[in-house]
Amino acid sequence: MKLFKLSRTVLILGLSILLNPVLAQSEDATEIVRKSDQLMQGDSYISIMTMKIVRPSWDRTITFKSWGKGRDLALTYIQTPAADKGQTFLKRTNEMWTWNPKINRLIKLPPSMLAQGWMGSDYSNDDILKESSIVVDYHHKILKEVKYEGFDCWVIQMNPKEDAAVVWGKVISYIVKGKYFPLKVEYFNEDGDLVKTHLNSDVKQMDDREIPTKTIVQPADEPNKKTVVTIEKMDFNVNLQDKFFSQQNMKRIR
Amino acid sequence: MKVRLLIITVLISFNAFAQDDYSLSPVEFSGYVKDVQTVFVPYGMEENWLSDNAIHNRLKLKYYYKDWLTFDIQARNRFIYGDFVKFFPDYAKYAQSSNYFLDMDYVWLNDSSAVGLSELDRLYFQLTKGDWEVTVGRQRINWGMNLVWNPNDIFNTFSYFDFEYEERPGTDAIRVKYYTSITGSAELVYKAGEEVDEMAFAGLYRFNAGSYDFQFLGGFMGKDLVLGTGYSGSIKGAAFRGELTYFKPRQIYDYTINKDGVVVSSVSADYTFSNTLYLHAGILYNSSGASGKAGQIQLLSNQELSPKMLSRGKFNLFAQTSFSITPLITANLSSIINPDDLSAFISPSITASLSDNFSTSLFGQFFMGSADTEYGHIGQIAYLRFKYSF
Numbered sequence: 001m002k003l004f005k006l007s008r009t010v011l012i013l014g015l016s017i018l019l020n021p022v023l024a025q026s027e028d029a030t031e032i033v034r035k036s037d038q039l040m041q042g043d044s045y046i047s048i049m050t051m052k053i054v055r056p057s058w059d060r061t062i063t064f065k066s067w068g069k070g071r072d073l074a075l076t077y078i079q080t081p082a083a084d085k086g087q088t089f090l091k092r093t094n095e096m097w098t099w100n101p102k103i104n105r106l107i108k109l110p111p112s113m114l115a116q117g118w119m120g121s122d123y124s125n126d127d128i129l130k131e132s133s134i135v136v137d138y139h140h141k142i143l144k145e146v147k148y149e150g151f152d153c154w155v156i157q158m159n160p161k162e163d164a165a166v167v168w169g170k171v172i173s174y175i176v177k178g179k180y181f182p183l184k185v186e187y188f189n190e191d192g193d194l195v196k197t198h199l200n201s202d203v204k205q206m207d208d209r210e211i212p213t214k215t216i217v218q219p220a221d222e223p224n225k226k227t228v229v230t231i232e233k234m235d236f237n238v239n240l241q242d243k244f245f246s247q248q249n250m251k252r253i254r
Numbered sequence: 255m256k257v258r259l260l261i262i263t264v265l266i267s268f269n270a271f272a273q274d275d276y277s278l279s280p281v282e283f284s285g286y287v288k289d290v291q292t293v294f295v296p297y298g299m300e301e302n303w304l305s306d307n308a309i310h311n312r313l314k315l316k317y318y319y320k321d322w323l324t325f326d327i328q329a330r331n332r333f334i335y336g337d338f339v340k341f342f343p344d345y346a347k348y349a350q351s352s353n354y355f356l357d358m359d360y361v362w363l364n365d366s367s368a369v370g371l372s373e374l375d376r377l378y379f380q381l382t383k384g385d386w387e388v389t390v391g392r393q394r395i396n397w398g399m400n401l402v403w404n405p406n407d408i409f410n411t412f413s414y415f416d417f418e419y420e421e422r423p424g425t426d427a428i429r430v431k432y433y434t435s436i437t438g439s440a441e442l443v444y445k446a447g448e449e450v451d452e453m454a455f456a457g458l459y460r461f462n463a464g465s466y467d468f469q470f471l472g473g474f475m476g477k478d479l480v481l482g483t484g485y486s487g488s489i490k491g492a493a494f495r496g497e498l499t500y501f502k503p504r505q506i507y508d509y510t511i512n513k514d515g516v517v518v519s520s521v522s523a524d525y526t527f528s529n530t531l532y533l534h535a536g537i538l539y540n541s542s543g544a545s546g547k548a549g550q551i552q553l554l555s556n557q558e559l560s561p562k563m564l565s566r567g568k569f570n571l572f573a574q575t576s577f578s579i580t581p582l583i584t585a586n587l588s589s590i591i592n593p594d595d596l597s598a599f600i601s602p603s604i605t606a607s608l609s610d611n612f613s614t615s616l617f618g619q620f621f622m623g624s625a626d627t628e629y630g631h632i633g634q635i636a637y638l639r640f641k642y643s644f
Contacts, residue, residue, distance in 0.1 A: 108487070
């Protein structure tokens with residue numbers, strides 16, 4: 001374990017030299033987005049997150065533990081609220097199941113259910129399950145370079161590829177130079193209207209990397225509504241076999 | 255006292271289990287308290303409302319003792335008072351689940367106007383080794399694919415009308431399950447009974463192919479041999495599910511009805527729109543059902559439910575729609591119709607979340623139809639529920 005940690009540190013060190021903005025001066029937009037995606041997700045991860053749905057007169061909080069590997073495998077365990085505790089969701093490629101411990105029942109979820117906001121929030125299933133890839137499914141272009149919230153950022157515009165099954169018409173991401181995490185991501189519909197903005201903040205060390213741990217999802221047309229997603233804990237490139245993402249495990253994992 | 259001792263022991267040893275930052279306590283304690291006020295307006299006696307109140311508590315203790323061994327104990331405690339208790343002879347007996355092999359219930363109050371009872375409806379341990387899983391004790395064995403009618407659910411049939419029993423009853427059984435793949439499994443279940451006619455023994459094989467889940471089952475259940483199949487998949491984003499079970503009497507006597515056996519099948523589909531509107535429809539076929547007037551369902555009977563008799567009529571149709579008015583308030587409308595005798599059951603409901611763990615709901619159960627039909631001449635029922643989960 002120690003050896004593994006050490007070698008990973010070495011690897012990260014090596015990578016960070018490679019990624020040093022001084023050494024690599026002219027990066028193309030796709031490369032930046034790829035590094036950003038890798039930074040925020042890694043090859044695999046384990047995390048505990050809370051999601052707070054905020055409205056002018058009320059708020060509700062959900063805590064969940066998640067495991068993910070690549071784009072195709074994800075497992076989520078609901079920790080709170082008490083009434084939903086223990087419910088799990090398994091995603092394998094395009095299929096999804098949920099397990100309800102109350103009645104010991106496995107239900108296969110239809111695709112139409114995935115299109116909904118995650119448990120009533122502004123955060124969509126696409127955000128959680130990473131159904132589409134910002135790297136593979138979009139063309140990327142650096143629009144400009146600006147100073148945002150005290151950081152030097154690339155402003156990168158992403159337009160979906162013709163055959164990509166994505167919900168957005170355009171995405172604009174403010175990615176911090178040299179650090180590769182996005183601070184602000186704007187999502188536009190096919191008519192070019194702003195639909196929602198993700199505002200990232202509270203940059204902290206999580207495992208081997210520095211990332212924003214708080215995301216405010218702000219719908220454009222409803223300024224008094226928002227969803228706040230906070231990463232409580234996260235580790236990257238953890239050792240998860242494909243078999244971990246099984247129906248057997250979704251009944252046992254917690 | 256013993257439970258308390260167990261908890262203390264576990265709490266002391268808690269640190270030994272905390273392997274890393276992500277692991278949770280090996281002991282999980284949860285449950286809820288709810289109050290349900292019921293008003294029943296019986297058919298033909300509309301001026302005589304019957305009013306009952308139930309305070310209902312559920313306690314669940316799950317102990318992840320080792321990687322390969324877990325324990326689950328769940329208790330259902332109820333205190334009920336009101337008109338039904340007064341008018342129903344031996345109400346405490348009626349309120350108990352009668353179909354268990356072992357007695358694990360306790361009536362702690364049996365008064366002419368109030369009853370108090372506690373029962374354990376889950377009490378099992380589970381052993382896991384590699385792809386194998388063995389579960390022994392009172393557990394819920396859920397083989398259904400559909401969301402309302404489950405002909406494949408031969409161990410734990412539940413009544414759609416008894417919506418207050420959210421967890422549904424368990425079964426005293428031994429289950430051996432083998433996971434054949436990431437999305438497939440095979441299992442054998444033996445349900446204990448005092449005599450063969452009360453036992454069941456059956457196997458289920460489930461697998462995933464072409465983004466559909468399929469299953470096949472066979473064995474015997476009480477007096478019948480059973481053979482069944484089911485599937486769950488999707489068509490253009492909508493869930494599409496089906497189940498079929500064939501029941502054949504093991505022994506045929508002169509008085510045996512349905513000598514050729516009974517086929518029960520159901521098919522359903524549901525779709526969720528992006529604005530949270532949910533539509534769900536299904537159909538149930540019961541070869542032994544009546545094609546004319548089906549005769550009234552026994553709403554207040556505590557007889558064991560059977561997947562052979564999910565309806566009294568040959569066909570039943572189901573339709574449901576639900577919609578989130580705000581993220582906190584969800585409205586739902588469900589209905590069942592017997593197309594042969596034109597009787598119907600309609601159930602509107604509304605649920606509101608009052609805080610993270612506190613919710614309230616109002617349910618209606620309206621029965622309509624003429625005399626001797628499946629849903630006719632029963633009455634109208636309303637339920638008001640407050641629920642706090644912990």
